[in-house]
Amino acid sequence: MSYDVDQIRKDFPILERKIRGRPLVYLDNAATTQKPRSVINALVHYYEHYNANIHRGLHTLAEEATAAYEATRVKVGRFINAAQPEQEIVFTRNTTESINLVANAWGRKFLEPGDEIVFSAMEHHSNLVPWQLVALATGAKLKFIEIDDEGHLVWDDVVAKIGERTKVVALAHMSNVLGTINPVEKIAKLAHDAGAILLVDAAQSVPNMPVDVQALGCDFLAFSAHKMLGPTGVGVLYGKRELLETMDPFLGGGEMIRRVTYEESTYADLPHKYEAGTPNIADVIAFGAAIDYLEGLGMDAVREHEIAVTGYALKRLMETDGVVVYGPKDAAEKGGAVTFNYRDLHPHDLSQVLDQQGIAIRAGHHCAQPLMRRLDTVATARASFYLYNRSDEVDALIEGIKASDRIFGDVVRAGAR
Amino acid sequence: MSSELELDELYRDLILDHYKNPRHREKLPRADVTAEGYNPVCGDEIEMELAFEGDRIAGIGVRGRGCSISQASASMMSEVVEGKPVREVERLSDEFQAMMTNPDAPVPEDLGDLEALQGVAKFAVRVKCATLAWHTLHEGIEQHAKGNGAARIEEM
Numbered sequence: 001m002s003y004d005v006d007q008i009r010k011d012f013p014i015l016e017r018k019i020r021g022r023p024l025v026y027l028d029n030a031a032t033t034q035k036p037r038s039v040i041n042a043l044v045h046y047y048e049h050y051n052a053n054i055h056r057g058l059h060t061l062a063e064e065a066t067a068a069y070e071a072t073r074v075k076v077g078r079f080i081n082a083a084q085p086e087q088e089i090v091f092t093r094n095t096t097e098s099i100n101l102v103a104n105a106w107g108r109k110f111l112e113p114g115d116e117i118v119f120s121a122m123e124h125h126s127n128l129v130p131w132q133l134v135a136l137a138t139g140a141k142l143k144f145i146e147i148d149d150e151g152h153l154v155w156d157d158v159v160a161k162i163g164e165r166t167k168v169v170a171l172a173h174m175s176n177v178l179g180t181i182n183p184v185e186k187i188a189k190l191a192h193d194a195g196a197i198l199l200v201d202a203a204q205s206v207p208n209m210p211v212d213v214q215a216l217g218c219d220f221l222a223f224s225a226h227k228m229l230g231p232t233g234v235g236v237l238y239g240k241r242e243l244l245e246t247m248d249p250f251l252g253g254g255e256m257i258r259r260v261t262y263e264e265s266t267y268a269d270l271p272h273k274y275e276a277g278t279p280n281i282a283d284v285i286a287f288g289a290a291i292d293y294l295e296g297l298g299m300d301a302v303r304e305h306e307i308a309v310t311g312y313a314l315k316r317l318m319e320t321d322g323v324v325v326y327g328p329k330d331a332a333e334k335g336g337a338v339t340f341n342y343r344d345l346h347p348h349d350l351s352q353v354l355d356q357q358g359i360a361i362r363a364g365h366h367c368a369q370p371l372m373r374r375l376d377t378v379a380t381a382r383a384s385f386y387l388y389n390r391s392d393e394v395d396a397l398i399e400g401i402k403a404s405d406r407i408f409g410d411v412v413r414a415g416a417r
Numbered sequence: 418m419s420s421e422l423e424l425d426e427l428y429r430d431l432i433l434d435h436y437k438n439p440r441h442r443e444k445l446p447r448a449d450v451t452a453e454g455y456n457p458v459c460g461d462e463i464e465m466e467l468a469f470e471g472d473r474i475a476g477i478g479v480r481g482r483g484c485s486i487s488q489a490s491a492s493m494m495s496e497v498v499e500g501k502p503v504r505e506v507e508r509l510s511d512e513f514q515a516m517m518t519n520p521d522a523p524v525p526e527d528l529g530d531l532e533a534l535q536g537v538a539k540f541a542v543r544v545k546c547a548t549l550a551w552h553t554l555h556e557g558i559e560q561h562a563k564g565n566g567a568a569r570i571e572e573m
């Protein structure tokens with residue numbers, strides 16, 4: 001079956017929306033993606049037919065809800081090829097919480113003063129701040145791997161930074177700003193040879209390309225449902241079983257215990273040990289529908305489409321006078337996020353002009369302030385593409401950017417800033 | 418209102434003129450206080466010097482980096498506050514804040530070119546851009562009153 005983007009768009013009700021009389025051009029997919037009807041329907045169906053709390057009730061609704069919730073867990077595990085889907089997938093609220101879970105439950109237990117936590121210069125704040133906090137609490141040190149001007153990790157620096165004191169390597173699989181895809185497999189080997197664990201922030205990669213945790217060789221992998229057609233409020237933590245078993249719980253409460261006295265508790269088996277309290281049942285179940293949708297298209301086909309549309313966007317942007325593109329320029333070696341600036345125009349001014357034409361992009365520091373400083377800018381514009389974007393939306397973006405000349409043309413050409 | 422008209426209302430010529438030719442850009446040679454303002458979320462930056470004569474702002478120098486609204490607002494403000502007593506400046510500051518937070522409020526007459534920023538009130542996310550210079554100025558005045566020579570704010 002060939003990839004029919006027009007047919008795909010019909011599955012997304014929001015794409016019919018008009019903004020100020022113009023069709024919505026949604027190019028902020030690295031922030032969150034839109035939802036197909038099947039995901040929205042799964043939410044409604046759950047609430048209308050089998051809403052119940054899970055894992056405890058002995059009635060029909062509770063059994064159905066529990067079965068659907070656990071079915072999504074297995075689906076997610078298979079989607080990223082976890083060896084033991086039933087035990088190795090933990091549901092959280094988002095990628096950030098998944099990383100915080102590891103930083104706290106693993107980091108606070110095993111890190112000692114002088115141990116080193118290595119991350120890269122392109123990390124999102126969510127894969128940076130949790131480690132800063134755990135470093136403060138444990139006396140561990142932070143080290144970051146430099147990137148080159150094209151937005152790739154400097155390999156010599158990777159080798160230099162990962163050493164015998166390294167206990168954790170925390171790395172984005174795909175940069176949310178530059179789109180860079182990092183060589184996780186090679187780094188996993190280096191980390192393991194040094195006796196360190198590797199956590200992969202896969203918030204951008206799992207939605208956009210086939211990801212196989214066993215092939216990557218990572219110990220932990222974190223991502224969010226809402227960036228891959230699913231609802232907000234659901235994050236995933238994949239962790240190798242033997243590691244999840246050695247860690248203490250992150251949060252305590254109901255659902256995560258086996259036996260409780262006033263003095264102490266024993267904990268539930270994996271993965272429930274890490275899912276304290278009533279989880280986000282409805283959204284987890286609807287996330288299952290999102291995975292079904294992605295598997296229906298096939299992640300290879302999704303990736304192929306994304307390379308085509310991102311490649312076209314890179315080409316059009318780079319041939320537009322005054323546009324500077326940051327990061328790798330070859331769509332085949334990057335994700336769907338394209339970061340750029342136009343002349344001296346501040347990205348907030350650009351974003352405002354585009355919004356007025358119904359075009360949604362992101363402008364700002366993209367939760368990566370250290371990276372902005374490395375790129376020697378305070379803010380950039382980012383267009384990010386997904387499986388439903390078409391080349392005519394790229395054309396609309398280019399026309400939209402040029403339309404800013406009507407207002408700012410002589411100002412920015414004069415280099416007023 | 419068409420989207421083009423709405424945009425023109427936001428980016429009035431007067432704003433673009435101040436953005437292009439910012440007033441009082443020169444660094445004051447003898448300043449009583451220097452004040453810096455940052456909005457880390459936008460990356461907007463303002464840097465200003467103030468010279469006082471008694472309770473009057475005798476001189477002001479302003480520079481910065483950021484979006485058109487933040488920089489034009491700083492330039493416009495510098496024109497309006499120069500030479501005015503601090504009490505009067507604080508009153509104008511209140512008037513300006515009120516104009517920014519209520520799109521339907523009547524526009525005060527003594528705000529000079531700042532009146533052109535009225536359209537910003539309709540774009541809630543841009544209000545902080547317009548008020549950064551004022552918050553920086555306010556902190557500069559406060560620190561001067563406390564006998565300090567430097568002030569710094571960071572918007573939340």
